Amino acid sequence: MTDWAAVIDATWPAAACQSLGPWTIRTGAGGGNRVSAATARAAVTPDDPDKAAAAMRDLGQDPLFMIRDVEGALDRMLADAGYVMRDPTIIRACPVAHLTTAPLPPVTAFTVWPPLAAQRDIWAEGGIGPARLAIMDRVQGPKTTLFGRIDDRPAGTLFVAIHDGTAMLHGLEVATHHRRKGLARWLTRAAAHWAQRQGATTFSLLVTEANAGANALYADLGLTEVGRYHYRILQRNRP
CATH class of the missing domain: 3.40.630.30 (Gcn5-related N-acetyltransferase (GNAT))
Structure with missing residues (x-):
C-alpha cells in the first residue's frame, strides 16, 4: 500500500522538519500549507496541540495541522479546541x-x-x-x-x-x-x-x-x- 504522506513529503518537501512529542513540525519558509502544517506520527493527548502550536509560533508560523482521513479523533480534538477546517483535499x-x-x-x-x-x-x-x-x-x-x-x-x-x-x-x-x-x-x-x-x-x-x-x-x-x-x-x- 502506498504511503501517501511519504510521497507528499518527498516530492514537495518542507525546508526543515523536527520531532516534538507525537508531532512532526515543519518549517515552511513561506511555501504554503503543505510544507508548514504539523502532522501526528503517534497518539495525541489533549495537551499536545498546544505544544505544537507554540513550536509553530516560535517558527513565525500560524498553528496549522494536516489531518488525514483516518484521523477522526484528532480532527474532533482540534475542532473542539477552536481550529477551523481549511482546504479539504483529494489524493488521486x-x-x-x-x-x-x-x-x-x-x-x-x-x-x-x-x-x-x-x-x-x-x-x-x-x-x-x-x-x-x-x-x-x-x-x-x-x-x-x-x-x-x-x-x-x-x-x-x-x-x-x-x-x-x-x-x-x-x-x-x-x-x-x-x-x-x-x-x-x-x-x-x-x-x-x-x-x-x-x-x-x-x-x-x-x-x-x-x-x-x-x-x-x-x-x-x-x-x-x-x-x-x-x-x-x-x-x-x-x-
Missing part, C-alpha cells in the same frame, strides 16, 4: 500506464530542468512564487518540469517528482489566455510519459475538493480518489 492516483496510451501531440510538452524563465512567469501569474520554486529545488529524487506550448507560445507548466515508484504532479498552471484548449490534459499525460521512463508505476496528484473543474478533468483521465486530508488552523481571535 492511477497506474502510470493508464495515462500513456495516447501519443502526445508534437511540440506541445517538453521536459525541462531547471525551469525556464517563461515557466517561472506562468507560475508567478498563478501565485506560485520563489518560495514554492525553492520547494522544487529541494526535492532529492527524480524530478522535472513540463513546459507546454500552444500556437508556438509559452502556455503552461508543471512539476513532477517520484518517490518509491510513485510519481506526484504539483503546480500545474496554464496561462490565463491559453486555458480551455486541452493543455492541462496533455501536460498531465506528458508528465506520466516522463514518469514511466523513470520506472514509476503509479501516477498521482493532489486537488482541492472545491476545484470542480480539475476534479472533473482528472476523473475523466482515470485518476481515482485514493485518500483525503484537510487542514485545521486556529482562529486568530483565540489564544
